[in-house]
Amino acid sequence: MDGHRGSLSSRAWRLVTLGVPLAFLALFFLYPVAAIVERGLRGAGDAPLDVLTDPLTREIVWFTVWQALASTVLTIAVALPAAYVLGRFRFRGRSVVSALVVIPFVLPTVVVGLAFLAILPDGVERGWAPILIAHAFFNVAVVVRIVGTFWASLDPRLNEAAATLGASPLARLREVTAPLLAPALASAAAIVFLFSFTSFGVVLILGGPRYATIEAEIYNQAVRLFDLRAAAVLSLVQLTCVVGAVWVAMRLERRLTPTGQLRTEAETLRAPRTTRDKLVVGTSLGGLALFLGLPLAVLVERSLAVGDGYGLDAYKTLGRPTSVLLAAPWEAVANSIVYAAAATLIAVVVGGLAAFAAAGGRNGHATRSGPGSGPRTWLAGTRLVDSLILLPLGVSAVMLGLGLLIAFDTPPLDFRAAPWLVPVAQALIAIPFVVRILVPTLRSIDPHQREAATLLGASPGRVRREIDLPIVSRGIAVAAGFAFAISLGEFGATVFLARPDRPTLPVAIFRFLGRPGEINVAQAYALAVVLMAVTVAAVLLVERVRVRRGGWF
Amino acid sequence: MLQVDSVTVAFDGKKALDAASLDVADGEIVTVLGPSGSGKTTLLRVIAGLQVPDAGSVLLDGIDLADVPPHRRGVGLVFQDHALFPHRDVFGNVAFGLRMRGDSPDAIESRTAELLALVGLAGLEERSVGTLSGGEQQRVALARALAPEPRILLLDEPLGSLDRRLRDRLLDDLERLFDELGVTAVYVTHDQTEAFTLGDRVAVMRDGHVVQVATPDDLWAHPLDEDVARFLGLANVADEKIVRPEAVRVRPATGDGQGVVERVVRVGPVVRLRVRLDDGRTLEAAVAAIAHPHAGDRVDVEIDPEGIVRFR
Numbered sequence: 001m002d003g004h005r006g007s008l009s010s011r012a013w014r015l016v017t018l019g020v021p022l023a024f025l026a027l028f029f030l031y032p033v034a035a036i037v038e039r040g041l042r043g044a045g046d047a048p049l050d051v052l053t054d055p056l057t058r059e060i061v062w063f064t065v066w067q068a069l070a071s072t073v074l075t076i077a078v079a080l081p082a083a084y085v086l087g088r089f090r091f092r093g094r095s096v097v098s099a100l101v102v103i104p105f106v107l108p109t110v111v112v113g114l115a116f117l118a119i120l121p122d123g124v125e126r127g128w129a130p131i132l133i134a135h136a137f138f139n140v141a142v143v144v145r146i147v148g149t150f151w152a153s154l155d156p157r158l159n160e161a162a163a164t165l166g167a168s169p170l171a172r173l174r175e176v177t178a179p180l181l182a183p184a185l186a187s188a189a190a191i192v193f194l195f196s197f198t199s200f201g202v203v204l205i206l207g208g209p210r211y212a213t214i215e216a217e218i219y220n221q222a223v224r225l226f227d228l229r230a231a232a233v234l235s236l237v238q239l240t241c242v243v244g245a246v247w248v249a250m251r252l253e254r255r256l257t258p259t260g261q262l263r264t265e266a267e268t269l270r271a272p273r274t275t276r277d278k279l280v281v282g283t284s285l286g287g288l289a290l291f292l293g294l295p296l297a298v299l300v301e302r303s304l305a306v307g308d309g310y311g312l313d314a315y316k317t318l319g320r321p322t323s324v325l326l327a328a329p330w331e332a333v334a335n336s337i338v339y340a341a342a343a344t345l346i347a348v349v350v351g352g353l354a355a356f357a358a359a360g361g362r363n364g365h366a367t368r369s370g371p372g373s374g375p376r377t378w379l380a381g382t383r384l385v386d387s388l389i390l391l392p393l394g395v396s397a398v399m400l401g402l403g404l405l406i407a408f409d410t411p412p413l414d415f416r417a418a419p420w421l422v423p424v425a426q427a428l429i430a431i432p433f434v435v436r437i438l439v440p441t442l443r444s445i446d447p448h449q450r451e452a453a454t455l456l457g458a459s460p461g462r463v464r465r466e467i468d469l470p471i472v473s474r475g476i477a478v479a480a481g482f483a484f485a486i487s488l489g490e491f492g493a494t495v496f497l498a499r500p501d502r503p504t505l506p507v508a509i510f511r512f513l514g515r516p517g518e519i520n521v522a523q524a525y526a527l528a529v530v531l532m533a534v535t536v537a538a539v540l541l542v543e544r545v546r547v548r549r550g551g552w553f
Numbered sequence: 554m555l556q557v558d559s560v561t562v563a564f565d566g567k568k569a570l571d572a573a574s575l576d577v578a579d580g581e582i583v584t585v586l587g588p589s590g591s592g593k594t595t596l597l598r599v600i601a602g603l604q605v606p607d608a609g610s611v612l613l614d615g616i617d618l619a620d621v622p623p624h625r626r627g628v629g630l631v632f633q634d635h636a637l638f639p640h641r642d643v644f645g646n647v648a649f650g651l652r653m654r655g656d657s658p659d660a661i662e663s664r665t666a667e668l669l670a671l672v673g674l675a676g677l678e679e680r681s682v683g684t685l686s687g688g689e690q691q692r693v694a695l696a697r698a699l700a701p702e703p704r705i706l707l708l709d710e711p712l713g714s715l716d717r718r719l720r721d722r723l724l725d726d727l728e729r730l731f732d733e734l735g736v737t738a739v740y741v742t743h744d745q746t747e748a749f750t751l752g753d754r755v756a757v758m759r760d761g762h763v764v765q766v767a768t769p770d771d772l773w774a775h776p777l778d779e780d781v782a783r784f785l786g787l788a789n790v791a792d793e794k795i796v797r798p799e800a801v802r803v804r805p806a807t808g809d810g811q812g813v814v815e816r817v818v819r820v821g822p823v824v825r826l827r828v829r830l831d832d833g834r835t836l837e838a839a840v841a842a843i844a845h846p847h848a849g850d851r852v853d854v855e856i857d858p859e860g861i862v863r864f865r
Binding site: 157158160166167168172175271274 | 603624639640701703
């Protein structure tokens with residue numbers, strides 16, 4: 001009796017974990033993307049050709065590619081010393097460093113753009129160089145965390161073996177360390193490249209009139225020139241590039257899969273003993289702290305600047321309604337928090353279910369329970385969820401915003417004014433992160449624990465509640481914190497969808513920047529500081545509960 | 554040839570090596586025997602230059618190595634669990650040291666083939682090291698360390714991770730190889746059989762000190778003190794003296810007997826008996842026979858005065 005009931009509820013659970021994420025993605029992701037494709041290809045027979053052959057398009061694609069490559073190289077160069085230090089040394093505050101380095105990664109793009117606008121001297125604050133530096137600032141965390149964690153799992157005795165065989169320090173780097181690190185470096189580089197390729201907020205603020213990525217040009221065409229078709233065609237160009245880049249990266253990664261045995265940090269890390277060691281640790285971390293801290297410090301300083309002195313004037317004006325926003329700036333704070341909270345809820349529910357589906361198919365806890373319920377289709381379904389759910393990460397935010405706008409602009413599906421469209425878009429951006437955090441946590445549960453619970457009389461539903469949920473709840477807290485931080489700073493999709501009278505913080509900051517006048521710039525700085533504070537608070541809350549486990553989030 | 558003189562290494566204030574000294578002559582194999590944590594591995598790392606000593610010196614052929622980095626010392630090291638390069642095949646591992654010293658491709662090829670034949674792995678050049686068995690990995694590690702003709706070879710528990718039978722076979726191979734090549738080597742182990750089989754001399758380590766260096770026979774005959782005697786398995790303390798187990802004769806009691814057999818364990822050819830004497834003391838006896846007393850039997854015990862250990 002019990003067993004029968006159990007397998008029934010188990011089947012219903014599978015339907016929910018597979019069905020809800022798939023339905024959500026189909027409606028709010030696949031359908032909008034399809035709408036873009038349709039819009040881009042509709043019309044005259046040679047429709048997309050005029051956009052594709054436009055020399056301006058070629059220029060933009062070229063800039064997007066080379067700046068992404070250059071950003072990747074710069075990011076790796078900036079991050080490697082810190083990755084080395086985290087991968088080889090044990091010292092007090094090591095986990096704090098590893099936590100703090102993530103903060104720039106979750107900072108809203110407009111905040112980072114503004115910070116570099118604030119720190120760079122007049123005249124050189126816009127152009128390709130500031131864009132590259134800002135991308136490095138953002139993505140340092142990706143390289144430090146992925147490469148540093150991997151480095152810490154490499155056996156230091158391989159280097160020692162090379163030394164006793166006559167390899168000089170340089171030869172050891174070339175012959176041992178570099179080839180062993182290659183897989184981690186490649187996967188970090190692929191992610192940095194992708195993020196830089198689809199960069200939007202930073203490029204919009206620091207690019208000036210001359211430099212635009214494809215992403216920024218999509219926005220330009222759609223919002224400034226009202227040419228939705230050109231925007232759609234550019235979206236397709238970008239989609240093709242991204243899919244191609246991901247394909248190349250995956251092939252590369254497969255070729256580089258390491259064969260060595262991975263070690264625990266207890267075996268690989270050593271305390272810095274010699275003066276040279278201490279100097280390396282100090283300068284690497286100090287340099288990184290300066291690079292990451294200075295722009296943010298200057299941003300705060302500028303928000304407090306009043307004439308020749310300092311004061312809270314910019315903050316005091318935030319309560320007054322302004323023509324720039326059709327609302328008081330403080331309301332943007334409230335909007336942002338409400339939207340982000342709603343987006344977090346959606347992302348955790350949809351992403352959480354998807355994670356259950358993706359993890360369940362692999363460790364066998366779902367496939368084992370019912371004969372005749374089609375484990376093969378189930379497995380295919382989980383794989384589908386697994387890969388689909390990560391797609392929004394590659395497809396850009398701007399494209400998502402544009403797609404939602406195009407897809408839901410005619411009755412009965414006219415949701416352009418619907419207040420829930422903004423959190424839905426933000427959730428789509430956050431879901432891949434939620435899944436990536438939760439799946440490893442779910443897979444880390446020893447199946448024997450579930451079996452033991454089952455033999456002690458727990459039904460499948462009871463097993464999920466008693467075993468899975470307590471272990472996953474910390475992962476859910478971490479995922480929720482990240483989803484909240486990402487939603488708070490989300491700009492690319494939100495800028496399309498937020499109603500003029502209900503701007504979020506990043507949108508409000510961008511509008512202030514678009515107006516001349518010292519008071520507008522001052523208010524932008526002040527709002528950026530507020531946004532930074534809220535984001536950092538969310539991240540620090542996450543770091544308090546996070547479980548240290550491989551991976552880089 | 555090698556002189557380690559009063560080397561001290563401390564980690565977080567705890568001394569892993571405490572004024573340890575060791576001399577190794579040209580062509581000699583010295584095995585270093587000691588329990589885990591006695592500083593054996595640290596001693597090897599200091600000799601190889603992988604660990605900078607806090608005090609003391611290492612001399613090779615009379616030259617102080619203090620300022621010579623590990624890659625210029627010409628010291629070969631076989632690591633505890635091999636530390637083979639996972640990104641290179643068997644050939645790439647063995648050839649590594651030859652490439653580092655700038656040999657020509659032809660020379661590298663022939664020397665690598667020679668070494669692989671020597672360790673019995675001819676023809677496995679292109680195998681990935683991940684697919685090798687534990688014993689094969691061990692042989693590759695040995696070939697790799699020997700290839701660039703190190704002045705001295707260091708081995709850190711090279712057989713520690715292998716099962717008993719494989720260990721015995723590799724031990725024979727090592728003995729033959731060391732003999733053939735006439736290498737100078739320091740071999741670290743916690744296993745008495747390995748130490749006594751391979752060592753021209755055995756150095757006993759304890760708490761970061763080298764407490765005694767002697768030939769296997771000398772060590773067995775005259776351990777430094779009770780501690781060393783116990784470490785070597787000489788466990789009997791009778792009348793303030795230490796008695797070798799093989800000097801304890803056990804016979805079925807003719808009258809009341811002197812004690813009762815508590816425990817019987819066969820260790821290969823030898824049976825070890827623990828006898829509780831009626832006065833409360835226990836004695837370990839080693840009997841080389843098929844027939845032996847069983848647990849619960851009452852026995853007479855006699856001690857051969859030849860078997861009383863005299864400390865050095």
